[in-house]
Amino acid sequence: MQRIPILQMGRTLLVTIQVDLQDQTALALQDDLANRIQRAAATGVLIDISALEIVDSFIGRMLATISGIAKVLGATTVVVGMQPAVAITLVELGLSLDGVRTALNVERGIYLLRHLDEEQSHDLDES
Amino acid sequence: MNQHSAAVEDLLSTHKEQVLAQWQEELRAVAGTGGLHTETRETEQLLDALLDGIRSSGGITDLEAAGWARLREQLTQLSASRAAQGSTAADTSRFVLALKKPLFSGLQRRLSTQPELMVGATWDVSTLLDAMAQLTVSAYQRSREDIIARQQEELLELSTPVVKLWGGVLAVPMIGTLDSGRTQLIMETLLQRIVETGSSLAIIDITGVPTVDTLVAQHLLKTVTAIRLMGADCIISGIRPQIAQTIVHLGIDLEGITTKATLADALAVALKRAGFAVTRTKAATAAADLSSLAG
Numbered sequence: 506m507q508r509i510p511i512l513q514m515g516r517t518l519l520v521t522i523q524v525d526l527q528d529q530t531a532l533a534l535q536d537d538l539a540n541r542i543q544r545a546a547a548t549g550v551l552i553d554i555s556a557l558e559i560v561d562s563f564i565g566r567m568l569a570t571i572s573g574i575a576k577v578l579g580a581t582t583v584v585v586g587m588q589p590a591v592a593i594t595l596v597e598l599g600l601s602l603d604g605v606r607t608a609l610n611v612e613r614g615i616y617l618l619r620h621l622d623e624e625q626s627h628d629l630d631e632s
Numbered sequence: 633m634n635q636h637s638a639a640v641e642d643l644l645s646t647h648k649e650q651v652l653a654q655w656q657e658e659l660r661a662v663a664g665t666g667g668l669h670t671e672t673r674e675t676e677q678l679l680d681a682l683l684d685g686i687r688s689s690g691g692i693t694d695l696e697a698a699g700w701a702r703l704r705e706q707l708t709q710l711s712a713s714r715a716a717q718g719s720t721a722a723d724t725s726r727f728v729l730a731l732k733k734p735l736f737s738g739l740q741r742r743l744s745t746q747p748e749l750m751v752g753a754t755w756d757v758s759t760l761l762d763a764m765a766q767l768t769v770s771a772y773q774r775s776r777e778d779i780i781a782r783q784q785e786e787l788l789e790l791s792t793p794v795v796k797l798w799g800g801v802l803a804v805p806m807i808g809t810l811d812s813g814r815t816q817l818i819m820e821t822l823l824q825r826i827v828e829t830g831s832s833l834a835i836i837d838i839t840g841v842p843t844v845d846t847l848v849a850q851h852l853l854k855t856v857t858a859i860r861l862m863g864a865d866c867i868i869s870g871i872r873p874q875i876a877q878t879i880v881h882l883g884i885d886l887e888g889i890t891t892k893a894t895l896a897d898a899l900a901v902a903l904k905r906a907g908f909a910v911t912r913t914k915a916a917t918a919a920a921d922l923s924s925l926a927g
Contacts, residue, residue: 568648589823592858
């Protein structure tokens, strides 16, 4: 079965989805990512879906689930590069992905993660 | 091939030139000076197609039969070009109906000794020409409807410009009532432009939207959600006092969406977020500017 590679950059994990996701692949990704977050003690997960052109409700829910899992494990998820057609589909499906952070491209996603990271460490320093 | 169609076929194949000439004459007579301008080529082609249809289908009453395809196509083309040139539906069908007289008189001359056959053939020709005229009218109408549909589409596109207000700030001034079709189009254009320009903020200005009901609000919310999913932010501006009241009365939840009264306010927010500050450089002329603004 096809597996989506997970790249590690410091304490950020980068997932680039280049193929149309099958349900099985998505579930495997969810599994792998949970393990990697724990092993790498990651604080941020960046999911690049700019190559994704077709989504269904399953994939939409998977994005929300991954974000939820990451949050429980102490990492922030940013979904970047969503195509207009994908965004419209998700909205029409009634999936607004409320808990998920988004950015226009990878660069801004990384900026956002770094920004959030600084904020958090700032909070820690204060407490 | 029955007797009637055989008689018509015979007439058309032996006296084609004569029928053609009479038709032309007839057309000129109805048209008066201009109106029904037709080329000889057009009438001749049509007559050929008619003959072709009789020969290949064997009857002359059913225009829908397969053998008449060529004639139907020619008539449709003719009507489409007439519609594009702006002539009326009546003129277009009159063009076909003008063929009646030459055919009738031709049949009369040839079949004067067989009155029964003559009446039968005349009736068949009349039915066929009526069907042809009807076809031209409906084809004419169809091409007119196509033109209207295309114009509507253009109007739709014209009414939704996406403008760049500042680096990284896009604005859509919405004008007119928002229905699902228009919202969809606006959403698509806006999202596409966000991707193209990499803008992180979009301002939707609804000053030109006459009323906001729950449906319109739902459309707006969908657009805002889609923009957020793409990773950009959205401000809704141009909310008039009455509309603000309606929104509150209807209990529409705009929680989590930045709303501003005017486009200027929204731009100010956008600039602030991007780290810009607007300052006046000529303090001395401030008073004069203010008075000119007030006047």
